[in-house]
Amino acid sequence: MRRSLLAGPVLVLLVLLAACGGSAQSADGELTGTRLDPPFDVSSTPLTDTDGNPFSLTEDTDKPLTIVFFGYTHCPDICQTVMANLASAMTRLDATDRERVDVVLVTTDPARDTAPVLKTYLAHFDPDFVGLTGDINTIIGIAKPLGVGVSKAQKLPSGGYDIxxxxxxxxxxxxxxGFVYWDEQTSSAQFAADIHTLLND
Structure with missing residues (x-):
C-alpha cells in the first residue's frame, strides 16, 4: 500500500462524512462485527504511547472494551477511513458508554510515526484515542496473534514507502x-451500535 498524509481539514471532513453512515444492525439485533470463538490471544508486550510511556494492550487497558487498529499516519485511504469512522462512532455513544471504551492505533510505520507524530495525527480524530509506536518487530509480534499481518516498510525508488x-x-x-473483530468497511453507525451492544450484554 502506498500512502500519503492527508491534511488536518481533510481528516475533519472524513469524520463528518462518516457521521452519515447507514443503518447499524439487522432487525434481530445481531452484531455487524464477528464474535470470535475461541477468542484471539492478546500480547502483553508493551509499546510506547504518545507521552513516551510504556503501554501494554493487556496491562494498561482496564476498560470493558478496547478497540485496536493497526495502521499508519501516511496512509491516505483505509486507515483514514477506519479512524474517522471510529471517531464518529464515539460521538454517537452516550457518556456512559463512551467512558467504558478505549480506541488504540498501533502504527505499522514506526520509522516515521514517532510519538509526537502520532499525537498530532490522532488529535484530528479524537484526542482521547491512544497511539502506540515501537520497534517494528515487536509490533509484528503483537499483531500476529490478533490475526493481523504487518510487513516491514520497503522504500521505493520514488522515495516513498510500500507498507x-x-x-x-x-x-x-x-x-x-480479542473476542470480536470488524472489517474496514464497517460504518460509524455500525461501530456505535455494536459497541453499545457489547458493553451492555
Whole structure:
C-alpha cells in the first residue's frame, strides 16, 4: 500500500462524512462485527504511547472494551477511513458508554510515526484515542496473534514507502481476549451500535 498524509481539514471532513453512515444492525439485533470463538490471544508486550510511556494492550487497558487498529499516519485511504469512522462512532455513544471504551492505533510505520507524530495525527480524530509506536518487530509480534499481518516498510525508488498491513479492527474485553473483530468497511453507525451492544450484554 502506498500512502500519503492527508491534511488536518481533510481528516475533519472524513469524520463528518462518516457521521452519515447507514443503518447499524439487522432487525434481530445481531452484531455487524464477528464474535470470535475461541477468542484471539492478546500480547502483553508493551509499546510506547504518545507521552513516551510504556503501554501494554493487556496491562494498561482496564476498560470493558478496547478497540485496536493497526495502521499508519501516511496512509491516505483505509486507515483514514477506519479512524474517522471510529471517531464518529464515539460521538454517537452516550457518556456512559463512551467512558467504558478505549480506541488504540498501533502504527505499522514506526520509522516515521514517532510519538509526537502520532499525537498530532490522532488529535484530528479524537484526542482521547491512544497511539502506540515501537520497534517494528515487536509490533509484528503483537499483531500476529490478533490475526493481523504487518510487513516491514520497503522504500521505493520514488522515495516513498510500500507498507502492507491487515485492516481488521479488533475488540479486546476486560479479560484481555480479542473476542470480536470488524472489517474496514464497517460504518460509524455500525461501530456505535455494536459497541453499545457489547458493553451492555
Amino acid at each position: 502492507t498491513h491487515g485492516t481488521t479492527i479488533t475488540g479486546i474485553d476486560a479479560e484481555n481476549e
